[in-house]
Amino acid sequence: MDTDKRNTRRKAANNTTGSTARAHVTAGGAPRTVDGLRELVVRIGRDEADVSLGGKAHTVLAKLLEQPEEVAVRTITDLATALDVNASTLTRLCTKLGYAGFADFQSVFRDSLAHRHRHFYTHQAQRLVAGKAARMQMSGRGGASPEIDVVAQLAHESIGNVETFLGRLSxxxxxxxxxxxxxxxxxxxxxxxxxxxxxxxxxxxxxxxxxxxxxxxxxxxxxxxxxxxxxxxxxxxxxxxxxxxxxxxxxxxxxxxxxxxxxxxxxxxxxxxxxxxxxxxxxxxxxxxxxxxxxxxxxxxxxxxxxxxxxxxxxxxxxxxxxxxxxxxxxxxxx
Known part of the structure; x- marks a missing residue:
């Protein structure tokens, strides 16, 4: 990619996401929110960020952002095992992004999780209401058959997918x-x-x-x-x-x-x-x-x-x- 094209793409990115991304980044350059990290991943994929990652590291970072709660609570060893990489790979990724280390990187996810927990009771109440409706429906059927179980499992999995994307929506x-x-x-x-x-x-x-x-x-x-x-x-x-x-x-x-x-x-x-x-x-x-x-x-x-x-x-x-x-x-x- 020549210099003029790179500058044009970076200028376009700044017009659409730059102001938002800057709001999530400290003076040191490392994003301090999960949303800021997501925006950085997009800019890296577009070759518009000041930091560059190899294809494997970019994929690892994207996968970490798909499971923010896991990143917030699991050890670096557990996460590395789940992603089939070495713990040192995660450490290098964190420092490459501008963090002091994995603990500094993880604190971004822990802060995000703490914010979500402030709405814990509302979330639990919503699940309670939904669960009551489901239980009433089940009792009206007089018990489920194996065939119904197959359909019910797919339905519950789709509900889980919906809840996941709702949590990601901007x-x-x-x-x-x-x-x-x-x-x-x-x-x-x-x-x-x-x-x-x-x-x-x-x-x-x-x-x-x-x-x-x-x-x-x-x-x-x-x-x-x-x-x-x-x-x-x-x-x-x-x-x-x-x-x-x-x-x-x-x-x-x-x-x-x-x-x-x-x-x-x-x-x-x-x-x-x-x-x-x-x-x-x-x-x-x-x-x-x-x-x-x-x-x-x-x-x-x-x-x-x-x-x-x-x-x-x-x-x-x-x-x-x-x-x-x-x-x-x-x-x-x-x-």
């Missing part, structure tokens, strides 16, 4: 993404394989409340042709999770390079979709399902669509009303 990212999806001249959505269904769902929902929304390669003419129809200021939404679809990651990078704004719906900070994205939303998919669990992703997209509709206000109401008139005129729905 209000600024949600507001920013909703505004972009509402106001951009054109929006294109791109995902392949299993996540093509998510792309279709998001595209359909956006199309209900605004115009000029489509799948990036809806006609099968090619991704390059789809991107060629867009201009800087248009939005491209991409989605893929581990194991990542290479072409989706390449499409995200190409769209960002061409001046389009990328929004990523993916799973971890180590995802190749994160570096080119203006806003990246991390949704877990851990479950006993034999493929990637989609439940939490659909719930997130429903929430994002509601935020877009709210941002559009009367414009979304007018779009929905026009759609209803056309449905009636064409006799599409039955009574």
């Amino acid at each position: 209000p600024d990212d949600l507001r920013g993404a909703a505004a972009l999806l509402a106001d951009a001249p054109r929006v294109r959505v791109h995902a392949l394989r299993q996540f093509s269904s998510l792309a279709s769902f998001l595209c359909y929902g956006l199309g209900m409340i605004r115009t000029d929304v489509a799948l990036l390669d809806a006609q099968g003419l090619g991704v390059a042709e789809g991107l060629a129809q867009l201009q800087p200021g248009d939005v491209v939404v991409v989605s893929s999770v581990a194991p990542y679809t290479r072409s989706v990651a390449e499409t995200a990078a190409a769209a960002a390079e061409a001046g389009m704004t990328v929004i990523a719906i993916t799973d971890t900070l180590a995802s190749p979709l994160v570096p080119p994205a203006r806003h990246a939303f991390l949704i877990p998919h851990e479950s006993s399902f034999f493929s990637n669990s989609m439940g939490a992703y659909l719930i997130f997209c429903e929430g994002l669509l509601n935020l877009v509709a709210t941002h559009l206000g009367k414009r979304s109401l007018q779009a929905l009303s026009r759609r209803e008139r056309l449905i009636t005129a064409l006799g599409i729905e039955t009574d």
Whole structure:
């Protein structure tokens, strides 16, 4: 990468995340909040940070940020074993980031955990109410069968994934993404394989409340042709999770390079979709399902669509009303 391109990318990053990141960093340069660390990981992935990490170290840091509670309470030896690295690797990572050592790095996570514990009673009450509803439902069935247990396990795992992504959500990212999806001249959505269904769902929902929304390669003419129809200021939404679809990651990078704004719906900070994205939303998919669990992703997209509709206000109401008139005129729905 030449010097001019590097400076341009750093300037763009400063416009979107720089002011926020500085608020989380001490004079010594090491982030003092978990959010600050997450922002640093993104900037490192974009090659826009003053510190650089190898691919393995970057992945280790991303994995640590996926489990902040574990980092707060476990020993360096336990964490190293869980990550399949040496404890010395974690120590070197901490000092590379500007911390005095692992204890200094861990204090960032402990401070974050202490902040969360201030809301302990509210959290417990919410779980109590949810648990009561679940118990009433179970008693009404008169006991569960093995078949029901399979479905119930998946449901509980999806609930866990939802709770995890709720803890990661940034209000600024949600507001920013909703505004972009509402106001951009054109929006294109791109995902392949299993996540093509998510792309279709998001595209359909956006199309209900605004115009000029489509799948990036809806006609099968090619991704390059789809991107060629867009201009800087248009939005491209991409989605893929581990194991990542290479072409989706390449499409995200190409769209960002061409001046389009990328929004990523993916799973971890180590995802190749994160570096080119203006806003990246991390949704877990851990479950006993034999493929990637989609439940939490659909719930997130429903929430994002509601935020877009709210941002559009009367414009979304007018779009929905026009759609209803056309449905009636064409006799599409039955009574």
